[in-house]
Amino acid sequence: MRMTDETKKALLRITTAVGGVLGFVLFMWTPKTGKGILAYAALFAVLVVIAIALVPKRAGYWPGRHDDR
Numbered sequence: 441m442r443m444t445d446e447t448k449k450a451l452l453r454i455t456t457a458v459g460g461v462l463g464f465v466l467f468m469w470t471p472k473t474g475k476g477i478l479a480y481a482a483l484f485a486v487l488v489v490i491a492i493a494l495v496p497k498r499a500g501y502w503p504g505r506h507d508d509r
Contacts, residue, residue: 452494459490
């Protein structure tokens with residue numbers, strides 16, 4: 441089953457919105473207990489995964505680099 445372009449765009453928009461809300465929550469929240477710190481770490485890990493998923497595959501540190509041979 442192949443995903444259509446519309447489906448991919450919708451998933452990208454949803455993922456971006458969820459990542460933004462999660463980033464805002466993590467920015468505003470200061471955990472004070474052990475469970476809170478663990479929850480914060482877990483949510484931060486989810487935010488990192490979302491950020492990695494949103495990076496275009498063609499992007500890189502040297503996007504148009506020539507061979508050095």
